[in-house]
Amino acid sequence: MTRLGLVRKTLRDARGATIGIGSVIAGIALLDVLIYPSYKDTLQDFEIPEAMKGLLGEAGSIATPEGFLTAEFFSWVPLLLITLAIISGTAAFAGEEANGTLDLLLAQPVKRWRLAVEKGLALTIAVVLAAAASLVGFALGKSWAEIEVSMGRIGAAVANMLPISLLFLMLSLWLSAALPTRGTAASLVTGLVVVTYFVHLVGDLAPALETIRKVSPFYWAEPSLVLMNGFNWWRAGGLLAIALAFGALAVWSLERREISQGSRDWSIRKATTIRRAPGSERRSKQPGTSAA
Amino acid sequence: MEPAILTEGLTKDYGSHRALDGLDLRVERGEIFGFLGPNGAGKTTTIRLLLDLIRPTAGRATILGLDCQRQSHLVRAVTGYLPGDPRFYPNLTGRETVELIAGLRSRPVDATYVASLADALDLDLSRPVSVLSKGNRQKLGIVLALLDRPDVLLLDEPTSGLDPLMQQVVWDLLRREAERGAAVFFSSHVMSEVEQVCERVGILRAGRLVAVEPITRLKGKSLRRLEISFAQPVPADAFRIPDVREVRRHDTSVVLEVAGHLDEVVKAAARYPIIDLRTEQPSLDEILLTFYQEDSR
Numbered sequence: 001m002t003r004l005g006l007v008r009k010t011l012r013d014a015r016g017a018t019i020g021i022g023s024v025i026a027g028i029a030l031l032d033v034l035i036y037p038s039y040k041d042t043l044q045d046f047e048i049p050e051a052m053k054g055l056l057g058e059a060g061s062i063a064t065p066e067g068f069l070t071a072e073f074f075s076w077v078p079l080l081l082i083t084l085a086i087i088s089g090t091a092a093f094a095g096e097e098a099n100g101t102l103d104l105l106l107a108q109p110v111k112r113w114r115l116a117v118e119k120g121l122a123l124t125i126a127v128v129l130a131a132a133a134s135l136v137g138f139a140l141g142k143s144w145a146e147i148e149v150s151m152g153r154i155g156a157a158v159a160n161m162l163p164i165s166l167l168f169l170m171l172s173l174w175l176s177a178a179l180p181t182r183g184t185a186a187s188l189v190t191g192l193v194v195v196t197y198f199v200h201l202v203g204d205l206a207p208a209l210e211t212i213r214k215v216s217p218f219y220w221a222e223p224s225l226v227l228m229n230g231f232n233w234w235r236a237g238g239l240l241a242i243a244l245a246f247g248a249l250a251v252w253s254l255e256r257r258e259i260s261q262g263s264r265d266w267s268i269r270k271a272t273t274i275r276r277a278p279g280s281e282r283r284s285k286q287p288g289t290s291a292a
Numbered sequence: 293m294e295p296a297i298l299t300e301g302l303t304k305d306y307g308s309h310r311a312l313d314g315l316d317l318r319v320e321r322g323e324i325f326g327f328l329g330p331n332g333a334g335k336t337t338t339i340r341l342l343l344d345l346i347r348p349t350a351g352r353a354t355i356l357g358l359d360c361q362r363q364s365h366l367v368r369a370v371t372g373y374l375p376g377d378p379r380f381y382p383n384l385t386g387r388e389t390v391e392l393i394a395g396l397r398s399r400p401v402d403a404t405y406v407a408s409l410a411d412a413l414d415l416d417l418s419r420p421v422s423v424l425s426k427g428n429r430q431k432l433g434i435v436l437a438l439l440d441r442p443d444v445l446l447l448d449e450p451t452s453g454l455d456p457l458m459q460q461v462v463w464d465l466l467r468r469e470a471e472r473g474a475a476v477f478f479s480s481h482v483m484s485e486v487e488q489v490c491e492r493v494g495i496l497r498a499g500r501l502v503a504v505e506p507i508t509r510l511k512g513k514s515l516r517r518l519e520i521s522f523a524q525p526v527p528a529d530a531f532r533i534p535d536v537r538e539v540r541r542h543d544t545s546v547v548l549e550v551a552g553h554l555d556e557v558v559k560a561a562a563r564y565p566i567i568d569l570r571t572e573q574p575s576l577d578e579i580l581l582t583f584y585q586e587d588s589r
Contacts (some may be wrong), residue, residue: 005395012383100379104436107343108396109369137518261336261375 006105006115010122014088018126021084022133025077029134032072033141036065065149066227073212074223075159077134079197082165084130085123085190090117093254094182103261116251120173134158156231157223163239164221166287168193169245175205177253217242294357296321296444297342302350304337304499311337313499314351319477319492321356321443324470326486326507327479327497334481336376338496339446343373366469369398372442376449376479378433386410386417386424386432390439396541399440409435412461416553426453434462438469445469447478453487463489516571518557521545523565 005108011018040063061067096102105115138154141147162286168189175185196216213219220235297319304312312334319325324464327335337484340346344364353360355367380389394401406472410417413431424432430453437445445466451459466476466489480486486493493510495502503510522544531538531548533556544567550557554571561569 005392009381009392013381098376100375102382103345103375103380104380104393105396106345107368107371107373107375108393109365109398110396111365170562258347259340261345263378 006118007122007125010088010092010119011126013091014084014123014126017084020128021080022130025080025130026079026133026137028073029137032069033138033147034145036068036147037145040065041066047172051234053162058107065147066224069147069149069154069157069227070224072162073134074227077207078161078164078218078221080194081127081131082168082193085127085165085169086172086186086193088123088126089169090176090182090185090189092173093176093250093257094179094185095176097259099180100261106259112254112257113251116173116177116247116254120170120247120250123169123173124166124214127169128162131158131161131165131192142146153227153230157226159231160221160223160226160236163236163243164217167217167239167243170243170250173250174246174253177250177257293316293321294354296320296323297325297355297477299338299342299351299353301348302338302341302348302353304341304346305349308498312341312348315501317494317501317504319475321475322470322473323492324466324476324490326477326480326490326493327477327496328486328493329479330481332498333496334499335496336448337499339373339448339479342446343368343371370443372437372439372445374433374437374445374447374450376452378429378436380421380429382420382422382434385420386415386435389421389432390417390435394439397440400474401440405441406435406439409438409547411464412465413458427455428459430454431458434465438465441469441472441474443474445474445476445478447476449480450478450484451480451482459485515549516553518548518550518554519545519568519570519572520523520548520561520566521568522561524569526564530564531557533557533560542557 034090064070093102096105106112135155135158138158139151142151171192172185172189175188176182179185179188197218198208199212200216200218203216203219217239220239222235225232295318297317299315299317302312302315302317303310303449308360315338316332327338329335330375339347341348342360344360344367347361348504356370358367358370382394383391384527388399390406394406406417409415410431413434415428415431415435417432420427421429421432430451434447434450436567437447447466450466451462454462466478470476476489490507492504492506494504517539525544526546535551536557537549539549548557
């Protein structure tokens with residue numbers, strides 16, 4: 001087996017979650033395209049509640065194909081990809097350490113940065129594959145039902161889900177390398193996802209939130225703009241740059257991490273205390289060795 | 293020639309707790325070195341420092357002249373490691389685990405050699421790791437540690453969970469590795485295994501190296517128990533001698549614990565008519581106890 005074995009192994013570990021989430025995403029894509037023709041007339045008169053308008057992004061109306069796909073798919077499906085990213089990203093180091101298998105890998109002649117890069121690469125592939133599954137659903141749906149958005153624009157919107165998913169993947173990897181437990185890392189990333197998603201969703205309700213909204217990565221991953229205007233390289237590039245920075249921090253943190261064997265052993269306390277016995281000898285020394 | 297393992301003032305703190313305190317140690321190539329101590333004495337910490345899984349607070353270590361921190365991946369290329377509690381990916385079989393690790397090793401792995409190892413250890417590599425018993429997981433760990441015939445073996449309690457017959461097999465394997473020039477460094481708190489295979493022993497207590505001795509000398513300087521039966525009762529102060537402790541006295545017999553040589557005890561006893569004299573060979577547990585006791589003074 002070559003070094004690629006580690007990439008394959010990581011992909012194999014993430015296989016269940018990738019197939020599961022990919023299948024769900026493909027199913028939702030198929031369903032959305034199939035139901036749109038039946039609902040589009042009804043949706044003309046549907047007034048989306050003010051608090052939910054963030055789901056539409058810049059599309060304006062849910063009756064348009066762009067508005068419908070944004071509200072029903074692209075506004076929230078990235079959360080599923082991000083879930084995959086958090087599950088597999090936090091398992092990479094803190095999870096493997098808790099399982100005792102990080103020991104197995106790092107006792108081999110593998111440089112830590114290389115382990116981080118190979119794991120990051122494998123999990124990026126997993127997220128891309130899960131996102132790509134939606135293309136199957138959209139293509140199947142478009143072959144049976146009419147929706148006035150080109151496959152190219154849909155493909156661009158699918159690709160647009162990746163930078164934000166990879167950003168949270170790399171953040172998960174970093175925290176997995178930096179924090180002692182997988183639970184802590186997963187909780188922090190999940191909390192950040194919830195807060196930034198909420199800020200983006202309600203951001204345009206109050207002018208006071210407008211600036212804060214721009215801090216949310218979901219603002220920069222706005223899918224409706226891509227569906228209407230095509231892929232925005234600047235926005236995607238910005239998110240990918242942040243993802244890369246988190247990836248670099250993951251490498252940096254893993255290089256510095258003290259690897260414990262299953263459970264952290266710095267709780268070890270003094271060994272058994274035995275009372276002195278009379279007449280026992282002093283400690284010994286011999287050439288080449290010394291008693292500390 | 294560079295020693296197989298060299299540590300100088302190797303120290304590891306976890307917060308305010310000192311897990312390893314200025315360890316100075318030298319292990320030569322072709323040597324089987326036992327590292328003895330109770331749980332928490334610092335044995336595992338030492339091995340993990342050598343592998344750069346954790347970083348020292350002070351001091352340094354080298355393996356075959358390679359710095360364990362700065363050249364850690366080169367160190368691991370020449371080192372085989374068996375952790376105290378080997379864990380593997382439960383979704384892989386033994387063979388897949390071997391293939392995964394073989395792919396990460398620097399040297400080529402000989403499939404025939406791996407098969408012979410598995411054969412000697414009576415290990416079925418086709419079974420999923422998740423169904424392996426503790427003993428079989430230990431065997432798989434041993435196969436992985438010996439996989440590419442490394443120059444240095446760091447083994448944390450290698451026979452833990454193995455039956456006596458299998459322990460013999462492992463000891464034979466380690467002897468063979470030492471014969472071809474590999475240094476075998478293993479930690480243990482199982483004294484019988486140290487007696488079986490080691491040439492020298494380091495004794496660790498609460499992070500401090502208490503002694504490094506050839507196993508034969510270690511036994512010589514240890515506590516031993518002496519039971520002497522006299523023809524008549526002997527005076528109460530008959531054995532008031534340094535390094536001798538009277539454990540029990542019953543009518544005309546006395547049980548003594550002697551640390552070190554027996555010369556003075558025998559001379560003291562010879563002043564009275566002796567009917568019987570019995571001495572017990574100390575176990576290594578008792579030997580360790582001696583060292584722990586003297587170190588805690």
